[in-house]
Amino acid sequence: MLLLLQLLLSFTVDGQAERVVGQKNNGSCVCEIKSSMWLFPTVKYEAVLQQVQSCEDSLNKLQEQVTLSSERLPQMQAVVKNITARLEPFRYLQHQGLYSALSLRLLGQELSELEADVSIVQSQLNNAQTQKISKEVVKLRRDVDRMQTSNTINMKTVKEKLRYLKNGVQSCKSIPEDFRGQGRYCLKGLITNISEPVVTKVAPNGKNYISGSWGKQAQEDSQGQKSSYWVQVLFSSNILGNTLRVYQTYEDFMASTNHRDFTFASSYTDANAIEGPSAVLYGEALYYHCYRSADVCRYDLNTNTVKRVTLPGTGVGFNNKFPYCYYDCRPNSDVDVEADETGLWAIYATVGNHGNLVVSQFVWDNEAQTLNITKTWETRLFKRAVSNAFMVCGVLYATRYVDEIHEEVFYAFDTATGKEDTSLALPLEKIAKGLASLNYNPTNKQIYMYNDGYLLAYQAHF
Ligand SMILES: *[C@@H]1O[C@H](CO)[C@@H](O)[C@H](O)[C@H]1NC(C)=O
Ligand SMILES: *[C@@H]1O[C@H](CO)[C@@H](O)[C@H](O)[C@H]1NC(C)=O
Ligand SMILES: *[C@@H]1O[C@H](CO)[C@@H](O)[C@H](O)[C@H]1NC(C)=O
Ligand SMILES: *[C@@H]1O[C@H](CO)[C@@H](O)[C@H](O)[C@H]1NC(C)=O
Numbered sequence: 330m331l332l333l334l335q336l337l338l339s340f341t342v343d344g345q346a347e348r349v350v351g352q353k354n355n356g357s358c359v360c361e362i363k364s365s366m367w368l369f370p371t372v373k374y375e376a377v378l379q380q381v382q383s384c385e386d387s388l389n390k391l392q393e394q395v396t397l398s399s400e401r402l403p404q405m406q407a408v409v410k411n412i413t414a415r416l417e418p419f420r421y422l423q424h425q426g427l428y429s430a431l432s433l434r435l436l437g438q439e440l441s442e443l444e445a446d447v448s449i450v451q452s453q454l455n456n457a458q459t460q461k462i463s464k465e466v467v468k469l470r471r472d473v474d475r476m477q478t479s480n481t482i483n484m485k486t487v488k489e490k491l492r493y494l495k496n497g498v499q500s501c502k503s504i505p506e507d508f509r510g511q512g513r514y515c516l517k518g519l520i521t522n523i524s525e526p527v528v529t530k531v532a533p534n535g536k537n538y539i540s541g542s543w544g545k546q547a548q549e550d551s552q553g554q555k556s557s558y559w560v561q562v563l564f565s566s567n568i569l570g571n572t573l574r575v576y577q578t579y580e581d582f583m584a585s586t587n588h589r590d591f592t593f594a595s596s597y598t599d600a601n602a603i604e605g606p607s608a609v610l611y612g613e614a615l616y617y618h619c620y621r622s623a624d625v626c627r628y629d630l631n632t633n634t635v636k637r638v639t640l641p642g643t644g645v646g647f648n649n650k651f652p653y654c655y656y657d658c659r660p661n662s663d664v665d666v667e668a669d670e671t672g673l674w675a676i677y678a679t680v681g682n683h684g685n686l687v688v689s690q691f692v693w694d695n696e697a698q699t700l701n702i703t704k705t706w707e708t709r710l711f712k713r714a715v716s717n718a719f720m721v722c723g724v725l726y727a728t729r730y731v732d733e734i735h736e737e738v739f740y741a742f743d744t745a746t747g748k749e750d751t752s753l754a755l756p757l758e759k760i761a762k763g764l765a766s767l768n769y770n771p772t773n774k775q776i777y778m779y780n781d782g783y784l785l786a787y788q789a790h791f
Contacts, residue, residue, distance in 0.1 A: 439491060439754060440466075440473055446752070465494055492754065519741060520721060520789050523755050523776065528786035533560050533574055533585060536782025540567035540606050540659065542766040543784050544777035545579075547668035548612040553631065558582035560784065561608040561615070563765075568661045569597035569604060573615050573628070593628040593635060594620070601626060601635040604647065605661035606766035606779055611668045614693065618664035618675075621648055625666060625675050627693060627700055638700035640664065642687055644680025646712070651678035655716035656730035659765055662717075669720040670771040676725065678712035686710045686718065688725050688744065708742050708749065715740070717767040719776065721789070726753075726769075733762045757787060 351358045447466050469490055532538050541562040546554050557577055563570045571594035576582035593615065594601035600620055607618040619626040623645035624637040639645075645664075652662040665676040675689045689705040708725070715727040716736060727740040738755035742748075761781035768777050769789065778785040 437473055440470060443491065443494060444470065462494060465490075469494065518791055519724065519750070519753070520726065520738065520755060520791055522790040523738070523757055524788040524790070525758055526760075526785040527775070527788055528583075528784065529760060530583065530784045532562060532779070532782045532784055533588075534562050536761075538562045538564070538567065539761075539763060539781040540765040541570070541779050542606045542608045542768065542777075543779055544609065544768050545770050545773065545775070546610055546612075547768075547770050547772065549772055551612045553613045554610065557610065559608075559610045559615075561603065561606075561617070563603070563606060565597045566660070569602055569620065571595070571597055571599065571602045573608070573610075573630075575610070575630075591615075591628070591630055591633075593633075601628070605652070605663055605665075606659065607662070607664055607666050609666050609668045609673075609768055611673060612693075616666045616668075616673060618647070618666060623647055623664075625664065625691065625700065636698065636700055638691060638702060640675055640677060640687075640689055641702055641705050642677075642679035642681050646678045646680070646684070651684050651712045653715060653717050653764075654713040655728075657763060658713070659717075659763065662765070665718060665766070667718075667720040667768050668771065669722055669769055671720075671723045674720045676718050676720070679707075682707045684711055684713065686712050686715070686725070686727070686742075688720070688742070690744070704744075706742070706744050706747065710740055710742070710749070716764050719767045719769045721769045721771075728757065728764070728767065730764075731756070734759055736764060759783075759785065 353359075444466055447463050451460075451463055532541065532543075541560065543560040544558070546557045546559075551557075554575065556579065557575050558579060558581075559576070560574045561570060562572075562574070571592055573591040573593060574588050575591065576586075576588050581587040594603075596602065598620065600622070602620040603617045603626075604620045604622075605618055609616050613630045615628045615630065617626055617628070618624075619635075619637055622637075623640050625640060627636045629635075647661075647663045649658075649661045650663060652658045652660060653665075663677060667674045667676060671690070673691050673693070675691065677687055677689075678684050679687050686708040687705060688708070690703045692701050692703055693699075694701055710727060714729075716730050718725055718727045720726070723744045725740075725742040725744065726738050727742075728736050729739050731737045736757040736759055738757065739751065739753050741750040741753055743750075757776075757778070759778065759780045760783045763781045765779040765781070766777075767779075769775075770777065774789045774791075776787045776789055778787070
């Protein structure tokens with residue numbers, strides 16, 4: 330419309346009368362004029378007419394488009410809504426680099442703990458190193474306090490600094506050398522950092538199946554299941570199960586193709602069924618907590634047979650007596666089976682140890698065809714106060730809930746020395762709130778998490 334108006338206006342301006350200056354000549358006034366001025370400007374008129382015509386055309390087109398979009402708009406909005414809904418679980422990604430007031434508060438708490446630690450260390454050992462750490466902690470406190478009012482300082486940098494300082498304080502605490510898990514297999518010490526998720530996938534039966542365990546073949550020299558990936562999903566109110574899904578390769582696992590299902594018990598309530606998110610695939614067998622018992626089971630993928638052994642201890646917890654809790658309890662997560670560089674482990678709790686974590690090592694004796702418990706350790710960590718646990722190099726690591734998108738490794742217990750470390754702060758990012766299981770894989774040093782309906786993997790660094 331605007332265009333049309335402008336065109337008409339310019340036409341009017343062009344057609345205005347022209348002023349001509351006359352001259353006195355031979356007693357009369359003579360004016361010179363251009364005769365073309367008096368002609369009707371047909372050419373111009375036609376050009377404008379044409380413009381008007383095409384303008385009308387485009388107006389019509391525009392009208393059509395408006396009609397179309399008013400119909401399509403709700404459809405497009407629905408698509409946007411759909412995508413938003415599907416992206417919802419990945420909202421943790423948005424949190425990378427954007428930090429909430431909550432994480433700032435948590436940081437403040439961590440710093441308070443560090444300040445307490447530093448003053449203890451300094452009262453025992455006042456040297457250049459502890460003085461330097463102390464000075465840096467004071468500086469960090471200033472930064473954090475400043476952040477609480479403005480939001481100008483990069484929280485990531487502060488967090489890294491905090492972790493670095495923590496490690497400094499840790500080494501000042503003079504931990505015995507042998508705490509570092511330096512055994513025959515493990516010369517690398519404690520985990521120093523855990524990566525962001527390197528694998529994220531929805532559980533095979535859909536994300537309503539919020540409990541189970543998954544991972545990669547954990548035995549280095551397994552013949553038949555060399556690089557298998559496996560998922561053990563729990564049914565029956567997310568508590569029981571009797572099937573195992575195995576993919577021969579990582580590619581198959583990621584594409585959800587070429588799986589093979591094994592049925593290791595005739596029903597969910599069979600004595601050989603699995604109870605709780607507890608399994609691990611080690612060699613050509615699945616090891617797990619057997620239904621309503623204090624036993625660990627071994628299902629042989631080749632022979633289809635199940636063998637079992639009873640865990641040692643007075644009043645071994647099962648059937649939801651000592652589940653992992655911390656924030657929300659994970660139903661029936663009483664007995665957790667794990668593998669590491671040194672072999673197979675069961676993590677559980679007993680009445681005899683006041684509900685605190687107990688860890689037993691066991692082996693499969695292929696000649697005798699028996700499962701044998703080899704050694705047991707009792708810790709002072711209450712099982713219901715941790716969200717999950719796993720083993721690395723004979724060291725038990727326990728996690729706690731931080732917020733909906735973060736978990737944290739906060740505790741380590743070294744079975745080689747019986748020493749514990751409660752000052753760890755290794756963050757683990759997650760997609761959903763609930764943690765069903767965690768297990769470490771010694772072949773690639775990855776940690777596998779069954780995170781409600783999602784399967785996540787992380788790289789551990791030492
Ligand atoms: C002026 O007018 C006279 C007659 O009225 C004519 O004869 C003459 O040629 C004119 N001169 C010019 C320069 O037009
Ligand atoms: C989104 O769309 C897909 C396919 O177009 C459909 O399977 C899914 O159920 C939809 N999700 C939601 C939350 O609407
Ligand atoms: C630790 O891991 C985080 C990601 O989880 C990464 O951003 C950071 O750079 C790592 N730090 C070190 C010291 O490796
Ligand atoms: C396991 O236990 C069985 C029966 O108690 C015994 O014969 C066998 O030697 C044990 N094996 C190992 C490796 O301890």
